[in-house]
Amino acid sequence: MAKREVSDKTILDEFVEDFVKIVEKHCKYIIVSGFVAIAHGRSRGTEDIDMILEKISKEQFVKLHNDLIKHKFECMQSKDPELIYTSYLMNHTSVRYTRKGEFLPEMEIKLAKDSIDEYQLATRIKLPFTGLDVYFSTIEMNIAFKEEYLKSDKDIEDAKHLRIIYKDNLNEAEIEKIKKDIRRIRIKDDANRTSRAN
């Protein structure tokens, strides 16, 4: 009798792969941030996975949303895809999808908002070490964001973990270039938003 294969894939892995199978029919995407570290063996939990989509039109998003609904996912913010697009995604606010009737895990999606996100999408990569058939932003990008922008203890530890996994294979010049772009574009933009809000 053939030996039954038991999958090593976690609940998070299966959720991500199922979600991606639908998204990739409609647009370009990347998985970023915490799940990148977890998919490389970082031993910490998370309830949400962050995904950035290329800047798609409302019509494209409505088709994507309807396909997700057809495959038993649901959006926590609203059932109305036009409202999700105009009230959330167009305002750079993320929305969250779960499997229907389940509270977690969640896929937190947002649209690309600036040239850094466009660069992340253009340089996206599959990472064989994870055993997952999904696109991630590059390891250099994730390290740069965690060390330069997000900066919480958890993020610094994620970056440390990735640095050890990819020791001797990291492009430090690329990490520095991305950090410079983050300071020039993202941090400056955040400061402008804060001053406008005040």
Added chain:
Amino acid sequence: MTRTEHQEQIERWANYVRENPDKWKKELKPFIDAQIIMARRAYAKLAETEEGRKKIVLLKNH
């Protein structure tokens, strides 16, 4: 565990993962899955209570 010990533990585990690409996933899976299963159970219990669903929305938006 002190901060230094915590940092050392992170390094030890990351080195183990790097050096054992065929083993780490099987070892990590129960830990990752257990957190999701336990959180799902807690949310399901909370959802059964009065105002439970509202509380979940608040938790999720926090």
